[in-house]
Amino acid sequence: MVATLGRRSRRGRALTLRRGGGAGVLTRGHATIMSPQTIACFPNRPSSCGLLRQTKRLVSFTSPLLGHEESMADPFTLGVASGEPLPDGVMLWTRLAADPLSADPSRPGGMAPRAVEVSWQLAEDENFTRGLRQGVTEAQPAWAHSVHVRVAGLKPGTDYYYRFRASGAQSPVGRTRTADDPASTRPVRFALANCQRYEHGFYTAYRHLADERPDVVFHVGDYIYESRQAPSVARPLGTLPGEANTLAEYRLRYARYKSDPDLRAAHAAAPWVPTWDDHEVADNYRGTGDGSAAFQRRRAAAYQAYFENQPIRVRPRGGGLQMFRRRTYGTVADFLVLDVRQHRGAGTMLGAAQEEWLISRLVTGRVRWRVLVQPLFFARRFVPGPAPNLRTDSWDGHQEQRARILAAGAPGLVVLSGDVHNAWAGELKADFLDPGSATVGVEFVASAISSRPPATDGPAVLAANPHLRFFDGHRGYLSGTAGPDELRVAFRAIDHVDRPGAPVTTVAEFRTVGEGLTSENATSK
Ligand SMILES: [Fe+2]
Numbered sequence: 001m002v003a004t005l006g007r008r009s010r011r012g013r014a015l016t017l018r019r020g021g022g023a024g025v026l027t028r029g030h031a032t033i034m035s036p037q038t039i040a041c042f043p044n045r046p047s048s049c050g051l052l053r054q055t056k057r058l059v060s061f062t063s064p065l066l067g068h069e070e071s072m073a074d075p076f077t078l079g080v081a082s083g084e085p086l087p088d089g090v091m092l093w094t095r096l097a098a099d100p101l102s103a104d105p106s107r108p109g110g111m112a113p114r115a116v117e118v119s120w121q122l123a124e125d126e127n128f129t130r131g132l133r134q135g136v137t138e139a140q141p142a143w144a145h146s147v148h149v150r151v152a153g154l155k156p157g158t159d160y161y162y163r164f165r166a167s168g169a170q171s172p173v174g175r176t177r178t179a180d181d182p183a184s185t186r187p188v189r190f191a192l193a194n195c196q197r198y199e200h201g202f203y204t205a206y207r208h209l210a211d212e213r214p215d216v217v218f219h220v221g222d223y224i225y226e227s228r229q230a231p232s233v234a235r236p237l238g239t240l241p242g243e244a245n246t247l248a249e250y251r252l253r254y255a256r257y258k259s260d261p262d263l264r265a266a267h268a269a270a271p272w273v274p275t276w277d278d279h280e281v282a283d284n285y286r287g288t289g290d291g292s293a294a295f296q297r298r299r300a301a302a303y304q305a306y307f308e309n310q311p312i313r314v315r316p317r318g319g320g321l322q323m324f325r326r327r328t329y330g331t332v333a334d335f336l337v338l339d340v341r342q343h344r345g346a347g348t349m350l351g352a353a354q355e356e357w358l359i360s361r362l363v364t365g366r367v368r369w370r371v372l373v374q375p376l377f378f379a380r381r382f383v384p385g386p387a388p389n390l391r392t393d394s395w396d397g398h399q400e401q402r403a404r405i406l407a408a409g410a411p412g413l414v415v416l417s418g419d420v421h422n423a424w425a426g427e428l429k430a431d432f433l434d435p436g437s438a439t440v441g442v443e444f445v446a447s448a449i450s451s452r453p454p455a456t457d458g459p460a461v462l463a464a465n466p467h468l469r470f471f472d473g474h475r476g477y478l479s480g481t482a483g484p485d486e487l488r489v490a491f492r493a494i495d496h497v498d499r500p501g502a503p504v505t506t507v508a509e510f511r512t513v514g515e516g517l518t519s520e521n522a523t524s525k
Contacts, residue, residue, distance in 0.1 A: 072167045073098040075111070075145075078255060079264030080164060082176035083311030085216055085271040085327065087156035090176050092120055093311035094164050096145035100255040103239050105248035109255060113141045120149050122162040126173065131160075139166070144251050146308040148315075156181035174268040177215050184330030187483030189214045191270070194277070194375065194418030195222040195448035196257065199233035201497025203262040205449045205477050208492060208504035210262070210269035212479055216327070217270050218335065220418045221277025221375040222451065223310075224253045226302070234450075234498045245298055250305035258309070262500075267311075273327050274310050275337050277375035277419060284393050286344040287351075324354050326361060333482040334367040338374035349376075349398040355405075362410035369412040369482045377424070378402065378415040379443050380432035382464045384457075394419070406430065406440050413441030414487060414512070416478065420445060421453035423476065423491050425510055426468035435466040442512050444489045446478045450497045472507050479506075487512040 075096035084091045096118070099110020106113065115138045124131040139145040147164065154160065157180040164171040180186050191214040196203060209217065229241035237256055244250045258264060278284050281302040282295075289295035300319040307316050314322045323339035336358060343351025350358065362370055372378070376394040383389050390396035406413075406428060413428065428441035447453075458471030474493035481488045490509040494502035 072169070073110075074169050075109075075116075075166055076164065076169060076171040078109075078258045078309075079267055080162070080171050080174040081267035081311040082162065082174055082271045083273060084313045085177060085179040085273070087179045087181055088154050089150065089152040090154070090160070090178060090271055091311045091313055092122065092147070092149040092151060092162050092164075092174075092176070094118070094147050094171055095308060096139050096147070096166060097255060100259065101239050101252065103252065105246070108141075108144045108248060108251045111141065111145045115140050116145060116166055118147050118164055118166040120147075120162060120164050122151055122160050124158065124160060126161050128161065128163075144305075144308045148311070148313075150313065154178050157184060157186060172264075172268055175213065176271045179216075179327065180330040180332070182328070182330060185332060185484045186330060187481050188216065188329040188333055190333075190335075190480050190482065191217045192220065192373070192416050192418070192444075192446045192478040192480070193217065193266070193449050194220040194446055195421055195451040196263070197222070197225045197227075197230070197448075197451040198257050198260070199230045199235060199237055200452050201234045201450035201475070202500045203260045203266075203449055204497060204500055204502045205475060205492070205494050205504070206260075206262040206266035208494070209477050209479070210265040212269075214270050214479065215329070216335075217266065217272045218337070218373045218416065219272060219274035220373060220416065220446070221275060222279040222419070222448075223274065223276070223306075224250075224257050225279045225451075226250070226253065226282055227279065244302075247301035247304060250302050251308065254305055254309040272311060273335065273337055273373070274312065275323055275339060275373065275375070276306060276341060278341055278393075280306050281341070285341065287342065324350075324357065328367065329482070331367055332484055333369040333371055334361065334365060335371045335373050336361055338372060340374055340376055347398070347400070349395065349401050355401060358405065359408050362405070362408045362413070367412070368484055369414055369487055370410045371482065372405075372413075372415040372417075374415070374417055375419045376417055377420055377443075377445060378417055379426045379428055379467060380465060381461060381468065384460050384464045410441070412487075414482075415441060415443040416446070416480075417443060418446045418448070420456075421448040421451045421475075422456055422458065423447040423470070423472040423474070423493070423507070424468060425470035425489075425491075425508070426465070429467050432465075432467060439467075442510075444478055444480075444491075444510070447472065447474060447476045447491075447493065449477065450475060470508055470510070474507060476504070476507075485513065 075098045077100045078095045078097050081093040082090050097109025102110035118139050119136045121134040139147050156178050159177050163173045191209050226244040228243045229237045240252050244253050281299050303316045303321045325337050327335045340349050378395045395402045424445035426443050427439045429437050430440050431437040462468050475497050476493035479490045479492050488511045490506045492504050493507045494504055496502045
């Protein structure tokens with residue numbers, strides 16, 4: 001079969017691909033490929049997911065669930081979300097905010113400091129007639145009137161629709177989906193997003209991601225930026241443009257970010273499994289920072305605001321929040337979601353407990369793909385030019401721990417990452433300094449949703465790192481499918497974020513096949 005793909009050859013010449021006895025020519029004007037039998041590029045074409053309908057707003061609940069409701073301005077301005085899909089359940093989320101950008105710290109979201117009853121419904125159809133479940137909970141002022149509903153007893157691999165009602169108002173309808181049955185071999189369709197600095201641009205990429213309605217969306221950090229407003233902006237932060245430090249300021253930053261309708265659409269379109277990077281708290285922070293009480297207070301406030309604004313299962317406790325976890329889809333994929341910030345210390349990116357957990361998950365079970373979902377560039381990335389040539393905040397600053405992970409011998413190892421605001425793909429090597437060493441996995445680095453990239457000489461970095469095979473400088477996200485026989489990843493890209501409405505294109509699509517990803521020929525680019 002012929003495999004053409006993506007955008008352009010790195011060296012502007014035709015490339016030959018061999019896979020399973022077939023042969024193909026990668027035509028001029030297309031993207032860099034991965035090595036034969038490891039990753040092959042596929043025709044530049046719209047996502048195999050196709051364009052599906054967006055979630056529709058629906059009519060009000062057919063009958064009020066509450067006897068008494070005090071009316072207020074629409075409290076569902078921050079949208080709805082779902083997350084943490086299991087084979088039998090999901091989390092449902094909303095946060096009431098009648099005046100989301102209210103700067104009064106005693107009334108986050110413009111809400112009076114008292115509990116509000118919130119009713120919820122979930123069903124298998126958009127008309128809420130099949131398999132209807134419902135309940136009532138309380139939105140507490142101590143948690144900024146956020147609502148985290150655990151729904152259990154659901155069918156695996158099934159779409160559901162949900163909505164909330166509070167104070168006489170009804171929420172938009174969200175679509176969610178449970179994880180597949182543990183014995184399932186069904187391919188899972190996932191998306192990966194990260195880095196969405198509000199002032200840097202519009203979240204158009206999220207509109208396209210929402211249209212794809214993947215089974216699950218992973219977010220690998222920089223959901224907010226705590227930073228002072230950027231000097232030049234595509235759109236201003238508005239209220240409180242200074243650096244966020246307090247709980248009220250972090251809450252307000254989330255409210256500003258969620259004012260973007262495309263972000264709300266992405267949450268309403270699919271369940272999310274998020275993890276964080278640094279900007280949810282402070283730039284490049286590690287663990288307990290400088291150890292001061294002031295930083296502990298700041299981190300605890302940031303973690304609380306994160307929980308309040310994400311559809312996650314676990315609440316913060318004692319100033320920490322249990323973040324690393326796995327989400328499994330049948331026998332196809334074990335998504336191992338990492339926390340590269342909270343437990344970081346001298347010589348360790350993950351901390352001992354998380355590393356032990358990760359290594360054990362990498363070598364147990366019979367799942368086809370073991371997918372690390374985490375923010376930071378994992379492969380070695382030597383940047384030619386003046387020192388420093390390696391970025392110490394990333395995995396190049398934790399080479400021993402990275403080597404232990406790669407030495408675990410995980411079958412079907414895939415790393416999904418972000419952070420650098422450009423798109424990359426590459427191979428993971430047993431020894432990054434020896435191009436002839438075994439290929440032990442693959443990495444796909446998602447570009448940013450909106451954050452501006454640093455000046456990057458992509459071709460020079462590719463030339464200096466033989467295991468890196470693809471670079472693209474657009475904003476965008478990853479759209480992938482993990483199946484029993486192959487893992488396919490499309491780089492979805494938009495060409496502007498300074499104004500809404502950019503169309504999306506697939507700049508490259510890669511396919512990973514074979515047992516253990518061991519490449520017998522890692523030399524072709
Ligand atoms: Fe970022």
